[in-house]
Amino acid sequence: MNKTRDTPQDTSGNTTLDQARLLVSNLRALSAVEAPPTLRSAVMKTLGIGDAYFELATPLGLVYVAYNPRGISTVTRAISDAAFEQAFREQMGGPIYPAQEPPATLVHTLESCIRGEARPQLRFDLRGLSEFERAVLLKALEIPRGEVRPYAWIAREIGSPKAVRAVGTALAHNPVPILIPCHRVVRSDGHLGQYSLGGNDAKRAMLTAEGADPDTLEELAREGVRYFGTTTTHAFCYPSCGHGHREADEHRIYFASEKAAILAGYHPCSDCRPA
Ligand SMILES: [Zn+2]
Structure with missing residues (x-):
């Protein structure tokens, strides 16, 4: 699935991306001038197009994080920068370049989000997705x-x-x-x-x-337990719900189905909303 995005246009009809490519290629063509390796990143950043990326440490090891002014667009693993850039272009259809210096605030927010120190206040660029897909992901959040x-x-x-x-x-x-x-x-x-x-x-x-x-x-x-009820509140929950963690084991009763819980006189927990 190619999630090609609209490319910003200027008034002359040329795309900003075309201009950037022309600029980079003209600079490279100047044999007397050795273009620094960070030139492409600098040009793309100045023009505000494409996504920048950097590597982030997570419980699953280093991952690549790509972002643009709208938010974070991609988190994935890849064996090399080149492999990541190629996969990004194939899937997102847009320019991608290494961040010269990842924004310190963003990196700090991501790190504390992964450590669970803060409720994530992150913005995501989910433009390539359908309304249904976006709804699913935002609910998972x-x-x-x-x-x-x-x-x-x-x-x-x-x-x-x-x-x-x-x-x-x-x-x-x-x-x-x-x-x-x-x-x-x-x-x-x-x-x-x-x-x-x-x-x-x-x-x-x-x-x-x-x-x-x-x-x-x-x-x-494996044991067929789908919910537990708390005998003190008569609420039933999904097994991982924090509601039940406050109760001792002797205040728990297990159910194989929502129907069994309701027949036993239990109501759905308002935290985990199992029904
Ligand atoms: Zn619950």
Whole structure:
């Protein structure tokens, strides 16, 4: 899928990108002048087009982060700068250049977001996505750190309860994994499922880094436990909901289905909204 974006145009009809290319090629053609390696980055930055990128340390190792004035557009892994740039051009269709110096504020925000020190105040450039895909990703952003929700939860919350499979597809194509936490979305049977940025192991690593307990979640899924109820409040929750963590084990009761919970006189928790 080519997510080509509109290229800004100036009044003469030439695209700003054409001008940038011409400028760079003219400068290179001046044999007496050795263009510094950072020239292309500087030109692109000055013209305000394309995306800049840098590498960021995460629980999954170094990843490439691309951004532009609208927000963060891409988070991905690649074996080299060249491989990243090529993949970016193929998928996003726009210019990409290494950031000469990543903005310190952005890097600081990303690092504290990954460490869980702050509610993410990040802007994303999701222009290449459909309205449905954007809705899925923005809903995933609402899942608290250390918790997970099933695909069906996202489908229901965005008003498309039958679109569970499409939710899974949208999450699999999340252009900004880690920052939009698609790793916090699990199969509707409670199993963790796959993850676009490195499969099941990477998903477990991300969840563990955030304080979730993948082993317990998988065990509950294997045993058919989908919800637990809190006997003191008569609310029922998804297994990872923070609501239940405040209660001791003896105040817990387990349910295999939403129907069983409701028949037992329990109401859906207003924090995790399991129904
Ligand atoms: Zn809950």
